[in-house]
Amino acid sequence: MAGSNVRVAAEIKDLTRIERIGAHSHIRGLGLDDALEARKVSQGMVGQKEARKAAGVILTMIREGRIAGRGVLLAGQPGTGKTAIAMGMAKALGDATPFAMMAASEIFSLEMSKTEALTQAFRKAIGVRIKEETEVIEGEVVEIEIDRPATGSVAKTGKLTMKTTEMETIYDLGVKMVEALQKEKVQAGDVIAIDKASGKVTRLGRSFARSRDYDAMGPTTKFVQCPEGELQKRKEVVHVVTLHEIDVINSRTQGFLALFAGDTGEIRAEVREQIDAKVAEWREEGKADIVPGVLFIDEVHMLDIECFSFLNRALENELAPILVVATNRGITRIRGTAYRSPHGIPIDLLDRLLIISTSPYEEPELRTILDIRCEEEDVEMADDAKELLTKIGAETSLRYAIHLITAASLIATRRKAATVEVEDVSKAYQLFIDVRRSTQFLIEYQDQYMFNELPEGVDQGNGEAMEA
Numbered sequence: 001m002a003g004s005n006v007r008v009a010a011e012i013k014d015l016t017r018i019e020r021i022g023a024h025s026h027i028r029g030l031g032l033d034d035a036l037e038a039r040k041v042s043q044g045m046v047g048q049k050e051a052r053k054a055a056g057v058i059l060t061m062i063r064e065g066r067i068a069g070r071g072v073l074l075a076g077q078p079g080t081g082k083t084a085i086a087m088g089m090a091k092a093l094g095d096a097t098p099f100a101m102m103a104a105s106e107i108f109s110l111e112m113s114k115t116e117a118l119t120q121a122f123r124k125a126i127g128v129r130i131k132e133e134t135e136v137i138e139g140e141v142v143e144i145e146i147d148r149p150a151t152g153s154v155a156k157t158g159k160l161t162m163k164t165t166e167m168e169t170i171y172d173l174g175v176k177m178v179e180a181l182q183k184e185k186v187q188a189g190d191v192i193a194i195d196k197a198s199g200k201v202t203r204l205g206r207s208f209a210r211s212r213d214y215d216a217m218g219p220t221t222k223f224v225q226c227p228e229g230e231l232q233k234r235k236e237v238v239h240v241v242t243l244h245e246i247d248v249i250n251s252r253t254q255g256f257l258a259l260f261a262g263d264t265g266e267i268r269a270e271v272r273e274q275i276d277a278k279v280a281e282w283r284e285e286g287k288a289d290i291v292p293g294v295l296f297i298d299e300v301h302m303l304d305i306e307c308f309s310f311l312n313r314a315l316e317n318e319l320a321p322i323l324v325v326a327t328n329r330g331i332t333r334i335r336g337t338a339y340r341s342p343h344g345i346p347i348d349l350l351d352r353l354l355i356i357s358t359s360p361y362e363e364p365e366l367r368t369i370l371d372i373r374c375e376e377e378d379v380e381m382a383d384d385a386k387e388l389l390t391k392i393g394a395e396t397s398l399r400y401a402i403h404l405i406t407a408a409s410l411i412a413t414r415r416k417a418a419t420v421e422v423e424d425v426s427k428a429y430q431l432f433i434d435v436r437r438s439t440q441f442l443i444e445y446q447d448q449y450m451f452n453e454l455p456e457g458v459d460q461g462n463g464e465a466m467e468a
């Protein structure tokens, strides 16, 4: 650890970053070339070139650390790729930059206060890059000897002989080390690293010297050189954890397991203060840097005035992440007030946002997106069926057409056909209109009309009663 009682854990990071993608699993980036121009079809992205290019410019600013205290608004009709572009940005940023995403409405359903939910979201989007010096023993295993105690006790001990090109040493093994080596299935001829502080064993590969010993080794076996120099080395390791992860791990009432369950509850202010102080100390000592990440809030018009003023204030913070928000609303009432505003966002916050707008797709683009989704879902579809689906997409919505892919493919499977034909798509289309799911669909897509200016006094359907 970076030398303190504040705990961090890099290993659990991957598990906590559960992305809610599914519908966007085909998006692998923004699909831009080196000059930041959007390629027609690339990394799962199709068309919407201007918006993708703009998103790419924002990414460059993020990477260069030049966008602190500001944010981005993705505005456009439903199904025009706003969420897809945000996902593309996340992918393009890579694992070393935290990206937290949430739908604004989650704030009202979590069992915690709105400000706590937003604070957690912000802290999920702020990374701490921690540099640690660790002592490792790195070398080629010459021999492992495990003692079999005659008394029948289970505790095993043993000896491990390791070498570099220059030296050879015998280490005594305790129970824990024997277990760690067995767990990694370490054998003579492996090149391994042992972290002295934690006892963690990492297999780096097979020694080249042993490459001819076994014919039976699989093609995945990685061969490495026997290390040179001393067996014991100092190594610098770097990992990025989020402030939220550090919060949770150090929260006495919750601890580790809460991160897996995703059920973190409220975190006490003292815990955060302690962690912020510690991180500041690490920064001063050069042990850690802050990595501002991205906080993406989808359907941002669902936030209310209290949340908006929280965002305004939070963006002033020295440690603020980049805020990316998306909405499909036009001029609408700001929740919790009687006032209307573009996108339902207060003017003072809007003022901080760079606006990227997305526009509806033409049929060729719809067709290409549907092609990509078919491939993504492993669905074989005939050309004329795809044409029909494209027409449906143009007349209803892209998302609806994407939903029909799965439905049509199930129908095709039921008649034992390998390829989805026109009849399957049209059957799925009828089913969808008739059953409850289609009702749900209509409710969801009434948003489509939200861009129309409604007469004064008519609320644009935030789903709540007028308060004014």
Ligand SMILES: Nc1ncnc2c1ncn2[C@@H]1O[C@H](COP(=O)(O)OP(=O)(O)O)[C@@H](O)[C@H]1O
Pocket (backbone or CB within 6 Å): 023, 024, 025, 027, 044, 045, 046, 047, 048, 076, 077, 078, 079, 080, 081, 082, 083, 084, 085, 369, 398, 399, 402
């Ligand atoms: N330009 C695009 N390229 C590839 N897929 C897209 C594109 N735009 C939208 N999609 C896909 O279409 C579906 C609907 O788009 P989405 O991003 O959810 O729209 P929005 O957030 O604007 O309502 C998603 O599955 C999304 O991944």
Ligand SMILES: [Mg+2]
Pocket (backbone or CB within 6 Å): 082, 083, 084, 298, 326
């Ligand atoms: Mg969306």
